[in-house]
Amino acid sequence: MKSRFPAIAMVLVSAVAAVALTGCGGAQERKARYVEKGESFFTEQNYEKAGVEFRNALQIDPKDADVRYHVGRVAEKLNNPRDAVGQYQAAIELDPKHMRARAALGRLFLMGGLADKALEIAEPGLVDDPQNAALLTVRGAARSQMGNTEAAFEDAELAVQRAPDDEYAVALLASLYRQSARSDRAIEVVRAGIERAPESVDLRVVLAELELNQDHPAKAETELREVIRLQPKELNHRYRLGRFYLLTKNPAGAEETLREAIKVVPENIDAKVALADLIVGQRGLDAGIAELAAIAKAEPDNAKLQMALGMFLESRGRADESAAVYQAIIKTEKTQPEGLVARTRLAGLLLKKNDVAGANKLVDEVLKENARDNDALVLRGNMALTRGDAAAAITDLRAVLRDQPNSVSVARALARAHLQNDEIALAEETLRSAAQANPTDRQVRLELAQLLAQTGKAEQARPILEQLSTEGAGEVGVLEALFRVQASMKDISAARTTAQSIQRLRPELPLGAYLEGAVNESEKKFDAAIALYEAALKVQPDAGEPLAGIVRIEVQRKRLPQALARLDQAIAANPDNVVARNLKGEVLTAQGQIAAATATFQAAIDRAPQWWMLYRGLALAHLAGKNTDAAISALELGMQKTNGAASLGTELAALYERLGRPDDAIRTYDKMLAQDPASVAVANNLAMLLVSYRSDQPSLDRAQQLTGKLSHVTAPAVLNTRGWVKFKRGEYQESLNLLQQAVAQSPESPVMRYHLGMAQLRTGNRDAARENLEVALNSGGKFVGSEEARLALEELKRAG
Structure with a gap:
């Protein structure tokens, strides 16, 4: 027995080792089979199935750089650039010499206009493999984007020599030849590539x-038809051929192409919508709607x-008709997926009509069935943003972004929510992450630049906008944003050039002339400015900004009769021009012609009864005429006609407070809160009124209830209100921290300094209290409680 034990042990050890080796070999074999099947599906352009196989392989070996690269390729094909970037980066981290991953990641950065990042990826690879065609192509394209054409040519030519059948290399070299006005040579290069x-x-x-x-339409058509032959079910190719026919003034050919697409892929709905779009452009909206309606009628169960x-x-602006379609879908589909989508779409329509209750009811129905319905959460988040409840919006939008990390629209909405919640750093971080994850999305880069500009980082915004302007062909939004950044940086020469570029690129728009006029106005070149504003008005006679610019200059020159004459001219040309009437009312008010001003505002209200600014102008005219009752009536009528415009309600409450009628101000906010219970601004202002003008316990309790719902809001005005409510309730220590946070964010506010000083006085910090009360009173501004602040400061001084 003793002699047999080691032998038995060795047999067992060998058996275990064999099992382990078999298991390892089995796993590697399974991984290889998954990869092989994935590559087969990828070749067949069945990217969903390819992704499943590659991810199965990744589960077996998450440290296989090559599998990571394959998963990235699939993500790229499925239009998921964020995941693609992540997978390529992971592949490079696992294997820094994985050149295909480097090239793929570099190309994604290039598509997003991030030439510097593309170079960072390509150049380390070229150190190890100096003649790698794919990396030479990436570096060449990056150099081209950065304006180094000569070096770009060197890289592209070497890349084509090394890999004459590399599509990216051939396309880059052809592009460089075309940019150098050598289109014939570009065509030769591409034809040689196609031969291989x-x-x-x-x-x-x-x-x-x-x-x-090169004006060779027949040859272009031949190539586009060959593309369709190679990939007959890829509808983008047919759409491209359709656009070609439109460019060559052959709308019948475009329509035939789309009808053929519907026959080839009858289950594809996009092709049917594309056909309707085409018909709208050729035969009008009614014809396009009739076409799509007929197609839908033939498939009532679809x-x-x-x-x-x-x-x-x-x-297409047919809200009532679309609402009827959504209601029909809800009736037939009930709580099936399309029924829920229809509810969300219908809720969006109701929201545009200010039917907040109806929209909320539909959204609640959707979320009752599916608490993670992203469309409903986005809509609820946007509704929260509209009413000022940024924290609620952030909660919903974050939930959606977890499910849809690549959704640029959600990221943009989340950034707006952070911005509304005074979380500027988080807004910037959200947009930067979205821009890096979706480098080809120009809109998110534009919004990032706009945010940087708005938050005083014009020097960071400018290069982003300049890059976007070089990539796009006359995108007005980009150029306008660039103009505003240049103007904010006092680079008047560059701003003028940008404004002139807009005029050249989009002469049918008034914007370019208006912006150049604004440059002249800033330089006090008033005659030149007015000439450009008039040029803008020739393009669009009812444009408000250039007309306002003319009036602003005339008022500044103290030429009120000329300003009124120009406004009368605009009104005579179009009696329904309420912008001109509003401006005229403001000028007449400034002149002291109160009767004429009120008559002008009233005429504008008759034509646009839902525009809240007209009621505000009318109220200000009455106040200038010392007719406060008429001003109050104007604001109250405006709230009624505009479905409770918050701006008018705030104006009315402030007027009541100035008149020493705080109970009426409270009543106004009570009405506003009943209409929009989730409004942060209304709840905050009402709470402050309650504790500023009342001391009874029910009022203090209600103020506490109102501010208790605002604990998530970090805006200084809300922190101040929350702190002052606690102070008025005798919770002095609790109030101190909140008021310190408010003053830290708004140190120039006398009322916040007063509140903080009082809290410091109650908690025993007399020196700090004296300092803050002195700052508040020395500001020169009058505020509620200034008399209490003065008495408290005098007492502190007497006490030494």
């Missing part, structure tokens, strides 16, 4: 574009198609 890669769809698309630019019809009608 005859099934290259991308190169044929490039060639078609080159031929069209809820997705019915939804497409509703959304088409909605996008």
Whole structure:
């Protein structure tokens, strides 16, 4: 027995080792099979199935850089750039010499206009492999974006020599030749590439574009049709051919192409909508709607198609018709997925009509069925933003972003919510993350630049906008944002150049002339400014900004009769120009012509009874005439006609407070809160009124209840109100921290300094209390409680 034990042990050990080796080999074999199947599906363009196989392989070996690269390729094909970037970066971290991952990641950065990041990725790879064609192409494209054309040519030519069938290298070299006005050579390069890669769809698309630019439409059409032959079910190719026919003034060919697309892929709804869009452009809106309605009528049980019809009608301004379609879908689909989508779409329509209650009811129905319905959460978040409840919006939008981390629209909404909640750093971080994850999305980069500009970081915003302006072909939004950044940086010469660029690129818009006029106005070149403002008005006679610019200059010159004459001219040209009437009312008020001013505002109200600014102007005119009762009536009527415009309610409450009628101000906010119970601003202002003018316990309790719902809000005005409510309730120590936070954010506010000083006085910090009370009173501003502040300061001084 003793002699047999080691032998038995060795047998057992060998058996265990064999099992372990078999298991390891089995796992590697399974991984290899998954990868092989994934590559097969990828070749067949079945990217969803390819992704499943590659991820199965990744579960077996998460440290396989090559599998990470394959998962990234699938993500890229499925239009998920954020995941693609992450997978490529992971592949490079696992294997810094994985050149395919480096090239793929570099190309994504280039598509997003991030040439510097593309270089950071490509150049370390080129140190190890100096003649890698894919990395040379990335570096060449980056150099081209950065204006180094000569070096870009060197990289592109070497890349094509090393890999003459590389689509990216060939396309880059052709692009460089085209930019150098050598389109014939560009065509030669692409044709040579196609000879080596005859099934290259991308190169044929490039060639078609080159031929069209050279005025060779027949050759371009041949290439586009060959692309369709190679990938007959890829609808983007058919759409491209349709656009070609439109460019060559052959709308019948475009329509035939889209009808053929519907036959080839009958289940695809996008093709049917594209056909309707085309018909709208050629034969008018009614014809396009009739076409899509007929298609939908032929498939009454296709809820997705019915939804497409509703959304088409909605996008074309036919709100009532689209609402009827959504209601029909809700009736048939009930709580099935399309029924829930229809509820969310209908809620959005109701919200545009200010039917907040109806919209909330529909959203609640959706979320009752599916608490994680992203569309409903986004809508509820946007509703919260509209009413000023940024914290509630942040909660909903964060939940959606967890499910849809690549959603730029959600990221943008979340950034707006952070901004509304005074969380500027978080807003910037959200947009930066979205821009890095979606480098090809120009809109998110634009919004990031706009945020940077708004928060005093113009020097960071400017290069982003300059890059966007070089990428786009006359995008007005980008150029306007660039103008405003240049103007804020006092670079008047650059701002003028940008304004002139807008005029050249989009002469049918008044914006360019208006912006150049604003440059002249800033330099006090008033005659030149007025000439440009008039040029803008020739393009769009009812444009408000240039007309306001003319009036502003005339008022500044103290030429009120000329300002009124110009406004009368605009009104005579279009009696319904309420912007001109509003401006005229303001000028007449400034002149002291109260009767004429009120008559002007009233005439404008008759034409636009839902525009809240007219009621405000009318009220200010009455106040200038010392008729406070008429001013109050104007504001109250405005609230009634505009469905409770918050701006008018705030104006009315402030007027009541100035008149020494705090109970009426409280009553006004009570009405506003009943209409919009979730409004942060209304709850905050009402709470402050309650503790400023009442001392009874029910009022103090109600103020506490109101501010208790605002604990998530970090805006200084809300922190101040919460702290003052606690102070008035005798909770002095608790109030101190809140008031210190408020003053830290708004040190210039006398009322906040007064509140903090009183809290410090009650908690025994007399020196700090004296300092804050002195700052509050020395500000020169009058505020509620200034007399109490004066008495408290005098007492402190007497006490030494």
